[in-house]
Amino acid sequence: MNKIRNYINGELVSPLSKKYMDNINPTTGKVYALIPDSDASDIDLATQSAIQAKKEWGNSSIEYRFKILMKIADLIERDIETLALAESIDNGKPLTLARNIDIPRAVSNFQFFATAIKHFASNAHELTGEAINYTLKKPIGVVACISPWNLPLYSFTWKIAPALAAGNCVIAKPSEITPMTAYLLSKICMEAGLPKGVLNIVHGLGSKVGNAISEHIDIKAISFTGGTETGRQIAKTAAPMFKKLSLELGGKNPNIIFADCNYEAMLKTTLKSSFANQGQICLCGSRIFIERTLYKKFKTDFVEKTKALIVGDPLMEQTDIGAIVSKQHQDKIMSYIELAKKEGGRILCGGEKVKLDGDNAEGFFISPTIIEGLSASCRTNQEEIFGPVVTIMPFDTEEEVLNYANSTVYGLSATLWTDSNARINRFTNTLEAGIIWVNSWLLRDLRTPFGGVKDSGIGREGGFHALEFFTETKNICIKYE
Ligand code: NDP
Numbered sequence: 001m002n003k004i005r006n007y008i009n010g011e012l013v014s015p016l017s018k019k020y021m022d023n024i025n026p027t028t029g030k031v032y033a034l035i036p037d038s039d040a041s042d043i044d045l046a047t048q049s050a051i052q053a054k055k056e057w058g059n060s061s062i063e064y065r066f067k068i069l070m071k072i073a074d075l076i077e078r079d080i081e082t083l084a085l086a087e088s089i090d091n092g093k094p095l096t097l098a099r100n101i102d103i104p105r106a107v108s109n110f111q112f113f114a115t116a117i118k119h120f121a122s123n124a125h126e127l128t129g130e131a132i133n134y135t136l137k138k139p140i141g142v143v144a145c146i147s148p149w150n151l152p153l154y155s156f157t158w159k160i161a162p163a164l165a166a167g168n169c170v171i172a173k174p175s176e177i178t179p180m181t182a183y184l185l186s187k188i189c190m191e192a193g194l195p196k197g198v199l200n201i202v203h204g205l206g207s208k209v210g211n212a213i214s215e216h217i218d219i220k221a222i223s224f225t226g227g228t229e230t231g232r233q234i235a236k237t238a239a240p241m242f243k244k245l246s247l248e249l250g251g252k253n254p255n256i257i258f259a260d261c262n263y264e265a266m267l268k269t270t271l272k273s274s275f276a277n278q279g280q281i282c283l284c285g286s287r288i289f290i291e292r293t294l295y296k297k298f299k300t301d302f303v304e305k306t307k308a309l310i311v312g313d314p315l316m317e318q319t320d321i322g323a324i325v326s327k328q329h330q331d332k333i334m335s336y337i338e339l340a341k342k343e344g345g346r347i348l349c350g351g352e353k354v355k356l357d358g359d360n361a362e363g364f365f366i367s368p369t370i371i372e373g374l375s376a377s378c379r380t381n382q383e384e385i386f387g388p389v390v391t392i393m394p395f396d397t398e399e400e401v402l403n404y405a406n407s408t409v410y411g412l413s414a415t416l417w418t419d420s421n422a423r424i425n426r427f428t429n430t431l432e433a434g435i436i437w438v439n440s441w442l443l444r445d446l447r448t449p450f451g452g453v454k455d456s457g458i459g460r461e462g463g464f465h466a467l468e469f470f471t472e473t474k475n476i477c478i479k480y481e
Helices: 040-058 062-078 080-091 095-119 152-165 180-192 206-215 228-241 263-279 292-307 327-342 398-405 421-430 463-469
Strands: 006-008 011-013 020-025 030-036 124-127 131-139 142-146 169-173 199-201 221-225 244-248 253-257 285-291 346-349 369-372 389-395 413-417 435-438 471-479
Touching: 006 040, 006 180, 011 180, 020 080, 040 131, 040 142, 040 169, 040 199, 040 206, 062 080, 062 095, 062 152, 062 180, 080 095, 080 152, 080 180, 095 152, 095 180, 095 463, 142 152, 142 206, 152 169, 152 180, 152 221, 152 463, 169 206, 180 199, 206 228, 221 228, 228 244, 253 263, 253 398, 263 285, 263 292, 263 389, 263 413, 285 292, 285 398, 285 413, 292 346, 292 369, 292 389, 327 346, 327 369, 327 389, 389 398, 398 421, 413 421, 421 435, 463 471
Parallel strands: 142 169, 142 221, 169 199, 221 244, 253 285, 253 413, 285 389, 369 389, 413 435
Antiparallel strands: 006 011, 006 199, 020 030, 124 131, 131 471, 346 369
């Protein structure tokens, strides 16, 4: 059985306890690899190796870091098929999605931040005739990156690349549910010549490895993406230690559709923003509000198109909807579908587990689900489900839909479909969300600030925001003679 190993001090090593956990393929429901069940002692080992490496890496030239990060990007690109297959098997996502989105994005993450660091300039402020101030951006030292299972290599590299580019040494923990591509990345980093100790990847449970990261005194910053409750726990431990924190948390994003929108473009994109990656993207629009005059037509077309989506083996080219990442998550999603029914929701399509044939008979599949007839304030419409489940609701006025949209504790993203510039201005000013897409969805420019408001988190990733997070600012004031 394939044994995943930790990557510490430039080597692939077993966890100190020698304990392993099962890694399950969500498409078959069967164990197909073993994951290190690491603990605080492995985190300490990784941190000590990062401390050893930080002086040299932190003082290395930007050109040197650029070359190594670009080499990593090249090797990911070379291995795109292997990595995409590994991602699809580990996560259950369609292979086409992993091949066209996830892995190419990991390449872009390294290329983008390798280049960005070359343009990350310092400021100078002159007190005319008296003194000159200049501001340096120094690496923090040892930092941690903790990422979730939904976009495994994509979000892992989105954090690691800027942390390394800025000159930090990193302790990184992928989700124990999807560790495979992080393991393959360790091998790529070794081949690329990344100096030992600069990146350390420790696999294991959030409750052990994650906690140990939050508690470790020598880890000075944590960039975390995951659920809001986990973010709260990390902040509880790390904030009193004055660690720098970037928390990218959950969402319950509204998709607001006005009758004057480009209907065909809206319908096509709404299908994606509802069900891409089995609805397991923090940016999916799970609450769909439709202007009443368009409601009936939208409902008919949307249900028809959703029913035509193919739930199947993620490795098959024609599959639209792959497996849910784990049995536990499948149960959670199904419990929300039951809750929706109790709350008075009508299931327009889906709402069931799907049983496939042969090797996939024990896989964790759910048919894409549309629910109507719920109030905006019920639990189904307030809590994050994070699966292929959306609700549709009609509205009559702008004020009404704005209240619905802003009524949750979350504020990650929002999507707005309309042809009216005046309305775009009104809504983009008042929607409580860190990211708003108008007449589009998930159109990403890596330079833009990425993050949420309210319980969707604190801090921004992306572009120079990430480099700001991963550096300490030092001001020097020199008095003129
Ligand atoms: P979790 O919060 O359960 O886990 C995220 C990561 O944190 C995992 O690596 C997990 O490890 C680890 N972890 C768990 N407990 C702790 C702890 N006490 N201390 C430190 N680390 C810990 O999220 P999921 O993996 O279930 O991901 C889904 C969530 O992520 C959703 O809420 C989604 O909205 C959010 N998300 C947010 C995004 C954003 O950009 N805002 C983007 C993508 C997802 P382990 O897996 O081993 O438990």
